[in-house]
Amino acid sequence: ETGVTQSPTHLIKTRGQQVTLRCSSQSGHNTVSWYQQALGQGPQFIFQYYREEENGRGNFPPRFSGLQFPNYSSELNVNALELDDSALYLCASSSEGSGETQYFGPGTRLLVL
Amino acid sequence: EDQVTQSPEALRLQEGESSSLNCSYTVSGLRGLFWYRQDPGKGPEFLFTLYSAGEEKEKERLKATLTKKESFLHITAPKPEDSATYLCAVPAYNFNKFYFGSGTKLNVKP
Numbered sequence: 175e176t177g178v179t180q181s182p183t184h185l186i187k188t189r190g191q192q193v194t195l196r197c198s199s200q201s202g203h204n205t206v207s208w209y210q211q212a213l214g215q216g217p218q219f220i221f222q223y224y225r226e227e228e229n230g231r232g233n234f235p236p237r238f239s240g241l242q243f244p245n246y247s248s249e250l251n252v253n254a255l256e257l258d259d260s261a262l263y264l265c266a267s268s269s270e271g272s273g274e275t276q277y278f279g280p281g282t283r284l285l286v287l
Numbered sequence: 288e289d290q291v292t293q294s295p296e297a298l299r300l301q302e303g304e305s306s307s308l309n310c311s312y313t314v315s316g317l318r319g320l321f322w323y324r325q326d327p328g329k330g331p332e333f334l335f336t337l338y339s340a341g342e343e344k345e346k347e348r349l350k351a352t353l354t355k356k357e358s359f360l361h362i363t364a365p366k367p368e369d370s371a372t373y374l375c376a377v378p379a380y381n382f383n384k385f386y387f388g389s390g391t392k393l394n395v396k397p
Contacts, residue, residue: 178330207385216293216374216387217331230383264330274382275321278330 176201178267178279186285187255195250195282197265205229206248207276208240209264217264223248260286290314291377293388300395303364308391310375311357318382320358322351323374325390331374365395 179198187193199206205224209217219232223242237253246267252259262283266276294309312320319338323331335344337353344351348369350361360373372390379385 180330209387214389216291216389217376219384219386222383224383230379230381232384262328266330268382274319274378275333275336276376276385277333278323280330281328283328 178265178277180263180265180279180282182282183280184283184285186287188287189255189257191255191286192251192253193255193284195252195263195265195284197248197250197267197279199246199248199265199267200277203267203269203277204246205268206242206246207266207268208248208250209266210234210259211262211264211281213261220250255286257286260284291375291386291388293373293375293391295391296389297392298394300362300365300393302366302395302397305361305363305365307362308360308373308393309357310360310388312375312377312386314377314379314386316380318378318380320353321376321378321385322358322360323376325372325374327372334373362393365393367395367397369393370395 181196207222208220211217222230226242239251242248262281264281265279268276290313292311322334325331335351340355352359372392374390376385376387
């Protein structure tokens with residue numbers, strides 16, 4: 175069974191640029207959630223995708239957007255990057271069959287200069 | 288707004304010194320409470336799910352318990368390899384959103 179994978183592992187961008195992060199969900203999982211984790215803080219929920227539709231959203235501006243593909247992999251896009259967007263971005267997959275337990279990937283560390 | 292609060296923020300223990308971490312929540316209609324372990328720079332690793340008050344689950348030196356307002360993660364005779372940040376999370380009623388606490392950073396000294 176393949177776990178959740180994310181790419182890239184690290185990324186450096188400058189303010190105002192756009193970034194795309196990618197996530198492959200665990201085998202058999204149809205739901206993907208994205209989180210932002212600042213240093214020393216808990217993960218903050220960005221949004222969730224279920225069967226290619228946005229299913230829930232946290233308190234993040236519209237410049238944070240996403241996609242889910244038919245194979246349940248997902249992308250997180252962030253436009254007009256700001257310095258405060260520097261964080262660890264986590265992807266988690268889940269399904270009704272796993273009791274809705276979320277299994278996390280290793281994360282992508284984004285640094286905005 | 289639903290909230291999850293964890294305490295203490297940080298905990299330093301000697302190897303073998305047992306203690307407990309607290310996670311309190313205000314979400315209504317609890318659908319489950321999840322505990323995770325996170326090592327520095329890595330994604331959270333799933334530990335337990337508790338669904339109803341009175342439920343307990345154990346894994347090695349860890350035992351999680353749940354009441355109607357809070358959960359405890361008891362660590363018995365910890366070892367240095369138990370050092371990590373422990374996170375708890377609760378879902379919204381339909382599982383379309385999850386609320387995480389800020390975590391307890393545990394440091395176990397040999």
